[in-house]
Amino acid sequence: MLYTKSFNNYAEFQQIFGIREFDGRKTRKNKILLSLIKDPTIRKEAIKSGDYTLISITNMQDLKQILTKKIRISGVRSSKNPYKVEVLGKTYKSHIYSTDHWKGLCEDGSPGFVRYHNHDNDGTFKMKAGKFYRSLIADSPFGRKLPEQIQTWLSEEFATAWRAYTIGKLPENKLIVNDDFKSIYSHEFCKGGDISSDPFTSCMTDKGYHTFYNSCVKAKAASIIDADGLILARCIIFTEVHESGSDKIWRYAERQYAHRNDDVLKRALVDALIEAGEIDCYKKVGAGCHDCTAIVDIDGNSLSDKEFWIECWADSDSRISYMDTFKGYDMERNKAWNSEAEGDEYALDVTGGWLEHSEDYDDDEPQEYDDYHDEYVYDTRTVYYHGDSMRCDVERLDDFTEFNGRYYYYEDVVNCPHCGKRMLNPEYYEEDEDWFLSEITDEKYCSSECRKEAEQKYKAKHWHWSDYDQDWTEKAEDVVTYQHYDSISGDYQEKTIFLDTLDYEHEYHQKFCQIDGTWYDAIDEETGLPYGHEEEMKVLMSELTSL
Ligand SMILES: [Zn+2]
Numbered sequence: 001m002l003y004t005k006s007f008n009n010y011a012e013f014q015q016i017f018g019i020r021e022f023d024g025r026k027t028r029k030n031k032i033l034l035s036l037i038k039d040p041t042i043r044k045e046a047i048k049s050g051d052y053t054l055i056s057i058t059n060m061q062d063l064k065q066i067l068t069k070k071i072r073i074s075g076v077r078s079s080k081n082p083y084k085v086e087v088l089g090k091t092y093k094s095h096i097y098s099t100d101h102w103k104g105l106c107e108d109g110s111p112g113f114v115r116y117h118n119h120d121n122d123g124t125f126k127m128k129a130g131k132f133y134r135s136l137i138a139d140s141p142f143g144r145k146l147p148e149q150i151q152t153w154l155s156e157e158f159a160t161a162w163r164a165y166t167i168g169k170l171p172e173n174k175l176i177v178n179d180d181f182k183s184i185y186s187h188e189f190c191k192g193g194d195i196s197s198d199p200f201t202s203c204m205t206d207k208g209y210h211t212f213y214n215s216c217v218k219a220k221a222a223s224i225i226d227a228d229g230l231i232l233a234r235c236i237i238f239t240e241v242h243e244s245g246s247d248k249i250w251r252y253a254e255r256q257y258a259h260r261n262d263d264v265l266k267r268a269l270v271d272a273l274i275e276a277g278e279i280d281c282y283k284k285v286g287a288g289c290h291d292c293t294a295i296v297d298i299d300g301n302s303l304s305d306k307e308f309w310i311e312c313w314a315d316s317d318s319r320i321s322y323m324d325t326f327k328g329y330d331m332e333r334n335k336a337w338n339s340e341a342e343g344d345e346y347a348l349d350v351t352g353g354w355l356e357h358s359e360d361y362d363d364d365e366p367q368e369y370d371d372y373h374d375e376y377v378y379d380t381r382t383v384y385y386h387g388d389s390m391r392c393d394v395e396r397l398d399d400f401t402e403f404n405g406r407y408y409y410y411e412d413v414v415n416c417p418h419c420g421k422r423m424l425n426p427e428y429y430e431e432d433e434d435w436f437l438s439e440i441t442d443e444k445y446c447s448s449e450c451r452k453e454a455e456q457k458y459k460a461k462h463w464h465w466s467d468y469d470q471d472w473t474e475k476a477e478d479v480v481t482y483q484h485y486d487s488i489s490g491d492y493q494e495k496t497i498f499l500d501t502l503d504y505e506h507e508y509h510q511k512f513c514q515i516d517g518t519w520y521d522a523i524d525e526e527t528g529l530p531y532g533h534e535e536e537m538k539v540l541m542s543e544l545t546s547l
Pocket residue numbers: 416417418419420421445446447450
């Protein structure tokens with residue numbers, strides 16, 4: 001087997017370099033990377049120097065990064081290259097060419113060309129970007145030893161990046177980042193769009209599903225518009241993407257869509273977003289809609305080994321716009337992951353506009369969560385536990401008791417101290433709704449009527465009644481007795497009255513009079529004595545006169 005550190009066995013080899021079918025054609029994955037690993041010069045060099053970096057690479061993104069850096073450093077260190085070339089923010093050295101403060105941009109804005117100075121004939125010219133890069137590779141001792149196929153590939157990659165960069169630099173093109181999701185999903189605003197065809201080849205255009213981005217996730221709408229205000233390329237930016245197992249939050253440019261599916265325009269959008277400081281990572285330009293992990297940071301480093309999630313608040317009423325990255329949605333936790341939906345997750349890579357269960361969602365498995373027993377069951381109902389509502393297995397309601405049509409935890413239902421009927425436990429439920437406190441008895445009752453009755457009963461037992469006032473008082477000394485005259489029977493009966501009332505009536509209404517320490521509400525005006533005391537009076541008088 002080939003000596004390399006990129007894979008350890010046939011299974012790993014298959015994973016990185018296996019054959020895949022694409023549009024009916026069979027191609028080997030990462031063919032260019034394989035050509036590097038297979039190159040005998042490269043392998044010999046690695047073994048000799050002990051630097052295995054090149055034969056440890058496992059993806060194209062890293063391949064480009066590492067090779068580009070090595071080409072630059074080797075060219076810059078070479079004593080044969082006196083001239084400085086600055087392109088795409090990086091410095092190279094050349095034996096013949098240099099760039100000025102325009103950094104390779106052509107004054108006429110031609111996107112595919114690099115403007116340079118030729119020191120052989122002291123003239124300023126322009127050259128196709130791929131060809132120009134090829135010359136930089138040739139001026140690098142490391143670069144020129146690379147297999148032909150790799151050099152061609154790097155030059156093509158540079159040409160694409162260069163075109164994107166120059167498009168972004170055209171003064172008439174503008175980057176827009178805002179909340180207007182409707183426009184970027186409307187054919188009216190997309191270049192070349194009409195009602196019957198969508199040059200952006202997006203099945204979400206004009207569907208009205210863009211409301212998903214306004215209401216379910218934290219996102220922004222990004223686009224590059226041309227001089228006519230038409231969109232050349234667009235994407236969604238997720239502004240809070242969490243990295244699993246870390247506190248790190250990324251701003252992520254989701255898969256880009258562009259006029260005629262042009263990768264250069266997509267690249268221009270990404271470059272403009274990076275330059276404007278709007279994003280920290282993006283879906284690799286040209287990556288397919290099934291690729292949830294083809295994410296790179298703004299320096300081009302692959303993040304495919306990381307797991308990401310976003311908050312998502314979609315429910316069964318939400319309209320869903322097809323998600324290119326965050327496909328697996330856990331509705332319970334309001335999280336969507338950059339992986340396909342599985343188990344009881346919902347799939348967000350849907351084109352129908354509504355949530356769908358994952359493909360392996362099994363209707364026969366219990367799907368409802370029983371909070372009380374902390375497990376999935378077939379059927380649950382709402383129960384109340386210490387004042388909180390939760391779901392419980394309908395088959396296992398033993399700890400709950402039915403009360404007023406609801407199920408309460410057995411400790412949550414107690415008996416009313418007055419009527420003895422069941423009521424909610426005041427410890428966990430609402431005053432003046434589920435129970436009623438009496439300030440008089442200091443007890444809690446099932447209803448306000450019950451409280452009233454209990455208070456009456458309590459007063460009758462412990463308080464003091466005034467017949468005259470028809471009311472109770474707490475203190476015995478506040479009540480006195482008086483003799484009430486019944487004009488029909490002609491008798492006095494003992495009655496009670498509040499002392500305050502008696503004083504008031506006596507003083508202001510000349511009611512009540514006191515004879516020998518007893519209060520009367522009526523007396524015989526003639527004798528000035530209580531009624532029925534005439535006989536007694538006569539006896540008394542005759543006794544007095546006989547003395
Ligand atoms: Zn009661």
